[in-house]
Amino acid sequence: MNFLDVHKKQLEAATKKRMDLNLQTPVDIPEGVFVQCSNCQAALYEKVLKKNQHVCPVCQNHFRIDAKTRLEYTVDEGSFEAMFQNILSTNPLHMPGYEEKLIQAQKTTQINEAFVCGKASIVGYPCAIGILDSHFMMGSMGSVVGEKVTRLIEFATKENMPLIIFSASGGARMQEGILSLMQMAKTSAALKRHDDMGGLFISVMTHPTTGGVAASFASLGDYHIAEMSSLIGFAGPRVIKQTIREELPEGFQTAEFQQQSGQVDIVLHRQDIRKTLFQLLKFHQKVLYDSL
């Protein structure tokens, strides 16, 4: 064996050793830098995901967002003024464990009830806006949520302001039983009065809008906007399937499905919602009618 061959052999052995991935210590990635998309499993860089309004850039899967983030993406910066924050839930039916659940939810979400509301502006157009946060007990509607929704509607009626509500809810709050169900009638009646006064109500249904919320104020808008790929319906697909014992069509109760059925006027990508709301507010501005 001549010098060159020996050298070549040594090189090959060294390279082989270096190429062995088992001998290498990978870099430690800190928690929270990457998020996995629940739909397409892509690893997404958190900062990019935020820039993309929490929509997966690969498969357009809309991540669930809390009320604070929703406000950030929807209204003008610094324009939001919260209202009716002093109304708090009690446990009127003495349901065991309800208080603990409320405290837990308040701790994790940093809000005191599932409905955040107030006045804000969108590209300068003022509006009354309310957002249901699905992170707070599945955005369920108890007496307090119902009362806050009603007061917001009444505020909009009184101030002659357009009203926008983003719903995301599992329905009526079980722990408050019949009291929760009464909220459906109360909010609907308030909306009727708002409508009689010529008020505008834009309902934006996000994932999921179901149960008592879908069956009351969320379905009573002048415009029904649905966020892409949201689940919208009264009872969930599993319950329906078990009751009627039939296979459900593909995409049943998705926003797109509900648009075809006429329940929803338009299905929007999250990044288009603010723009569309602005166009609707501009189109319906009262000043225009008054000056005519």
Place this chain on the structure above:
Amino acid sequence: MGKVLIANRGEIAVRIIRACHELGLETVAVYAKSDADSMHVKMANQAICIGGNTSTESYLNKNNVLSAAIASGCDYIHPGYGFLSENADFASMVEDCAIQFVGPKSKTITAMGDKANARKMAKQAGVPIIEGSDGDIENVVNAIEWANKIGFPIIIKAVSGGGGRGMRICHNDTDVKNAFEKVQLEASASFGDSRLYMERYIASPRHIEIQVIADTHGHVVSLFERDCSLQRRHQKMVEEATSPIISEITRKKLNNAAIKLAKNIEYVNAGTLEFLVDDKENFYFIEMNTRIQVEHPVTEMITGVDLVKEQLLVAMGKPLSFKQTDLKVNGHAIECRILAENPKLDFRPSPGLIKNISLPGGLGIRVDTHLYAGYQIPPYFDSMIAKLIVHGKTREEAIKKMQIALREFAIEGIDTNIEYLYVLMHNKDFNAGKYDTSFFERFRYLLTGDKA
């Protein structure tokens, strides 16, 4: 000592691997499937395939590049030029994974990547920019006001204009008065949009850039200028250092301006500030490239500084190995970009098999390339296949060397622009240093006889 992932391909990957090995750093190459036989894959200590044939699937795939660095336990990522080198998201991802990005901080890349913001920062640092009207001009009175504020000569342009139409150069108030309505009419007729804006007009501009490098200890050093005015369709073709036209005073002013701006934005690592210089040697900042550039070798030749090595040292947190006072211009360097393109067929790319290759050599001749005989150039990437750099005592000597080197440079199997460059090196205007960014339009006429 450390491990560096080279997130690039071609000649620059080869260039970076060499610098790493010189410093005793281990190297990890990444490659697309179509690049499996590429030189950088063979040279690195380790190579990881990061995806399909095209750059989108591989070199531009942030997650894959980063995954390769994480899995192989890299301490540094060198992005080279192009691809992810000026991608702020990628730099930020790398930072968050506690890997050192060989380049500036992600927030600097974001700040300088936004042109309007970069202009603002330049203005704050007292570096001149091309003044313009901030928005549309409503009428003639308005136009004259703006023109006097900006300073003559000015150029009136249509907002939706382009291709040389809908614009007029004005030297005084009367010109503006005469031109304004005409341009407005022309604009609304041609583009259906009569909105106009105005900016300072720069006669026969030269594209001159200043190389800077800064360490984490607050030292900022300027390595003089490069003249990159020879551009074909905004693609640089020949670069030289130093510029044959600017005076020692202007050189000093440019260097000072570049250092001031780099200091103001707390710049770290190698960067280039691009300026337009008019025929009266007034200069205006255009933008900053926050990475190593293709034409960095010409600066290396005249200063004796290995820029890529310094980049790596800065990334390690070490101070620069030299001071501003250590630097002086030594001779003249020229670089020609050798492209796999056919100039006779409108510069159509010409990928294919390199049957044979013979590189030029000798004192002051440098070839940066990833080519070897038997290499198949894949059709998916940039057509630059080599950089030929010469260094002489004077510009004349450098040109002479370049002529000879180009004559020696032989590549069989594909079409290249070597002959075209050879003709260019004999051009009278080029030899006299009399050229600006529109040179190739005239040069084309000389070669083919048909007007543009």
